[in-house]
Amino acid sequence: MTPHDIEALARRVIETAAAKGLMLATAESCTGGLVAGALTGIAGSSAVVDCGFVTYSNAAKARMLGLxxxxxxxxxxxxxxxxxxxxxxxxxxxxxxxxxxxxxxAGPGGGSPAKPVGLVHFAAAGPTGVVHHEARFGDIGRERVRQASVEQALHMLVERIAAA
Incomplete structure (x- = not known):
């Protein structure tokens, strides 16, 4: 997916959330804030993006998100x-x-046979519950894993907004 495609998808998220009067939040680890960055790159996003949590360490996940x-x-x-x-x-x-x-x-290191490089878990939560998606992008390079993860996260936001 090209940066233009990501921008178009982010615009769709912002517009559909605005149409429904919904606020959004992100919680990111391997993407390091790229999902929030894609959303806030769209003019008018301040009407629907409340915040983004970049919780790269396990301690931050516990401290900031209460895990x-x-x-x-x-x-x-x-x-x-x-x-x-x-x-x-x-x-x-x-x-x-x-x-x-x-x-x-995201790699290039950090993987194991049980959890290989390119394994990413996603969850989207909203009024109708929480959905999960697992992706195994493979060892396609750090930036490609991160960009593919942004795309998947944006698609999940579209789905959760539609279900709200």
Whole structure:
């Protein structure tokens, strides 16, 4: 997906959230704020983007989003339960009604056979609940994993907004 495509998708998120009067929040690890950056790059985003949490370390996930330390110890930071809790934590610590969370291994190192480079967990939360998505982008390079993650997160926001 090109930067122009990401911008168009972010614009769609902003416009549909505005049309429904919904506020958004992001909780990001491996994307380091790129999802929030894509959203706030759109004029008028201040009407719908409440905040973004960049929680790169496990301590930040616990401190800023309220994740229980035992959850991260049991499942690891790159897991479905952590992604779900990140999304719910973002809702609980913001004025947003919809949130998206991203946690993964962008590479080039840090992977293992169980959790390889390119594994990313996503969760989006809103009034109709929390949905999870797992992507295995593969070892396609750090920036490509991060950009593909931004795209997936934006698509999940579109879906959660539509369901709200």
């Amino acid at each position: 229980p330390a035992d959850l991260i110890e049991s499942w690891g930071a790159v897991s479905e339960p952590v992604a779900r809790e990140m999304a719910q934590g973002a809702l609980g610590r913001s004025q947003a009604q919809i949130s998206v969370a991203v946690t993964g291994i």
